[in-house]
Amino acid sequence: METISSARPVASPTGVTAAAVSAVRPLGVDAALVTGGWWAHRQRRISEVSIPDGRRQLEEAGNLENFRVAAGASSAEIRGPVFADSDVYKWLEAAAWEYARQPDADLLDAQLEITRLIAAAQQDDGYVNTVIQVRGDRYRNPARDHEHYCAGHLFQAAVAQSRCTGRDELLDIATRFADHLVDTFGPGRRQDVDGHPVVEMGLVELFRQTGRRAYLDLAHYFVEARGHGLTTRYGGNATYLSDRVPVRAATTVEGHAVRAVYLTAGATDVAVETGDTELIETLGRQYAAMVESKQYVTGGLGARWEGEAFGDPYELPSDRAYAETCAGIGAAQWAWRMLLATGEARYADQIELLLYNAVMPGISLSGDEYFYVNTLHLREGSHADNERTAAGGRHRWFDCACCPPNVMRTVAQLGGYLATTSDAGLQLQQYTDSRITAELPGGEFTVAVSTRYPWDGNVRVVVETAPTGDVELALRVPAWAAGATVDGVPVAAGEYARARRTFQAGDEVVLELPFEASVISSHPRVDATRSSVALRLGPLVYAIEQADQPGVVLDELRVDPAAPITAHHRPELLGGVNVLSVPVRGSGGDLSATAIPYFAWANRGVAPMRVWIPTA
């Protein structure tokens, strides 16, 4: 195999090779650390609660035992869905990122123990998939069986383990499997694509980590082979499986939401590494079309329960929003890759929107309960008819448990999303207490960020180490932050405020983002939220929940969008949140409704909730 000559990238959450065509680059694994504030608190819960609990759940649900069965070390029945292995891989990836954040011998042992289970199950030719091995029907139905999907998550976990712990045991398993895939699929070999994308991202990252070009080539093949109905030969629904329209020809997203955004994220990886600027532009138009007509105000994606799918343009019901937690994560991964490719602030805005309002609603404040589906409206009288129904409340785990470990890995790797770098300087993308280091041509550039974000908009950046010569410090000004200033000077929203100069240690730059509650109307073609408004303060979308207005019928409330909405911080509520006081009219007359951040809903039992409130 050809090995490219560039240095092996050690980066988080994605590497980008030196040969790649990207506007900005990720930082190294240890180069951006959350040091405090809201995200630090959420990372602590992931570390202390979610990851240990997740391991227990994987043991209880049989996912780990499956590997013992496949290895011949257990005679138990294989349990769980065909993609059961992938939940183990996502947990391993979460554990790896968590280890990078905070090295811990026990956590490393746990990873290596599970890695040994996988090694024992792996077959001589590199293939590993516990369910399929036991069933004995390898590659029988690519539309259904998720074999590449599981492989893709293995590759991502392996790269994370290598980057974060320095151990290559999982990487060895991954490359053996990847080599087998290279020998089996692609031009001149078997022409097939998996029903569920993710192997594309996994292969490109494995290429970035190992330098083996064949992995990128196979990812490239998988991206280009889609959209020609290969899966329909196995009875697959081409729309559902992102196989109806070639990625290059698509004008928007459609079908199963997670599949769709995993595919476009992988396609972006391929485009960046192959320098395919035309494909990047196409993907940018698709992203914009998704935002325009297929994304909820929360960032949530997927309007249909049937097929966990995107709806038609402007089909965005609140009550039946699917907005799968995994779809929010997948979109954030896509946005991150588009940000690297283009350097455009709108993608960092998307990551902010998605993480706060589409991903974090999927995990309880306690860190051990999850939503798979994130509704924007729960009515009185609703009852749970399956494990995904909001009326049933959050769940400890699911029969289809894709979301919980997906949240874990996302939060554990959050530091990686905070900033990017380029030869010109450093770009701060997300705001939380943090310390960030970029290696620039003139030396190390380290800044400490302090802020109460997402509870106020004051962001103080202090230079700790400065490189020699002029460099650029770019601060993202979110599109919602009209009226922002840097050091008192007005700056435009929706782009970067850039300061280019020679910095000194101790220099301070202060970004001030206006934190005023605002009302949002939906596009006039969205029928489901016509004559209604949603509420926003800073990066957060708000919701009214029954717990804060006992005895009031939420569905009867009407709001005057011109009435003044006030905000204040409630440190005792829901771990400390800003709440909004919203003048409304109900059947009992005028009252002031309290709105809480949407991510915090359903942490005090489950009762009616609305994100969109009808206007008077």
Add this chain to the structure above:
Amino acid sequence: METISSARPVASPTGVTAAAVSAVRPLGVDAALVTGGWWAHRQRRISEVSIPDGRRQLEEAGNLENFRVAAGASSAEIRGPVFADSDVYKWLEAAAWEYARQPDADLLDAQLEITRLIAAAQQDDGYVNTVIQVRGDRYRNPARDHEHYCAGHLFQAAVAQSRCTGRDELLDIATRFADHLVDTFGPGRRQDVDGHPVVEMGLVELFRQTGRRAYLDLAHYFVEARGHGLTTRYGGNATYLSDRVPVRAATTVEGHAVRAVYLTAGATDVAVETGDTELIETLGRQYAAMVESKQYVTGGLGARWEGEAFGDPYELPSDRAYAETCAGIGAAQWAWRMLLATGEARYADQIELLLYNAVMPGISLSGDEYFYVNTLHLREGSHADNERTAAGGRHRWFDCACCPPNVMRTVAQLGGYLATTSDAGLQLQQYTDSRITAELPGGEFTVAVSTRYPWDGNVRVVVETAPTGDVELALRVPAWAAGATVDGVPVAAGEYARARRTFQAGDEVVLELPFEASVISSHPRVDATRSSVALRLGPLVYAIEQADQPGVVLDELRVDPAAPITAHHRPELLGGVNVLSVPVRGSGGDLSATAIPYFAWANRGVAPMRVWIPTA
């Protein structure tokens, strides 16, 4: 078996025994005939196109061959879903009603030929179900396998064949099967209910036809046994299967819409025959709750694709309306039974609403293409991702072909819904050119109805034969017809206009229903159609369709609900319909949109359509 002494009822579409507690009774099979007008035209299409084509489809899809396989006369593979037999039974029922309408030797031969197929497949103990017989797993999973469901449709078909053709071959098959069920299920025997109700209606009708009380008792058992989660022992979802809440304790409908209304219809049959007035009252409250918060303006039922189910109260999206054709039919069956039980005009109003606007949209004007799902809104840019998606247009048949023969039997038996009788007199329930005869204590009462309904509201009733003494002629005044008159005298809408006197042959009564277009707003709790209006003229709900406004973006139109809407008849359009001219504002300025009856949409190709139009 006990045989009750009352005369064997010969009635359409349901019999009611003399011992039953009902306010009004059905007429005999030949006692109410459509003689002309719109319904006659539709019946002709069913007769000339749908029924012959349906038989071909059942042969092509394997449903008929399955009986040959089960009888050992064919070695073909069993094809179709587990409930494949039921489509044959519904077709047989349609053919029977059609035969009553218009006796035809070939049609009788066709029925008897298929009946012989069924007889050959029937097992010695009376059981017959082709899929299960070949699979060899009788009663293995009542939650899933539809064995009673198929039996119920067999019973309905058998009663229809007996009543309409006088031939009892199918009835013999049915009673043997029913006897087997009586021996197998119920108190002291196997305690189970089928995942899909309909056997309750079938058993009661079989009781009515044969007088065998055990059939009623078993139906009674099946109704009472539901709602205690019996199906969950087989992995069934109790909500979906109408098995979460006992019928007697329910306050509304939930779960799979067809299952829910078939069950309540069967429960109504049981309540009427057992004199259970408390259950009738409970069912009446459930019906009212359904109308209040779970029924579309079209009468359509089922807001969710997921599980083909009722949503939460007020969850009524237009774009994702499921509104399965079969659910409209099931609701009409329930309404008919509630009408018999109570004699309340609101149930006849429901039948009118349902037949015109929830059932007939499910079949093309040509009579050979169907909608399974009846959306109320199709957007530009939608594409078909499965056979039920509106964007794919109407289909000749479906893999799950429950709806086509269900429409056939409903239209073929339409005469039966036109009128009811009681000792007091005759009640005219539905208006079309027709001849109706009731047997009253004072003799035969025959009236001829002539009208251009549903195109105007003038209904002329001429007495052809009058009984001796005073009798009551009751004319339903639909709730939408405020301002109606009988012979020039104002009468109240939403109830019956009753004339009690001694009629003479040649007497004439003229009902005049105001036919003025009106706008309808939805309940303020319905989010999906907030600030929008639907259009109605007479019994018909209207829609705007792309074909009538080329080049206009329907989703951008806004209507001023106070602007005058005019109506006129277009004999050349869609078989002759009233259209509405609606002043609207679009992106290109003011224009007059043309609205057509909703039932007629998607007969000129498939393109965007809206029932609800946003207000300016």
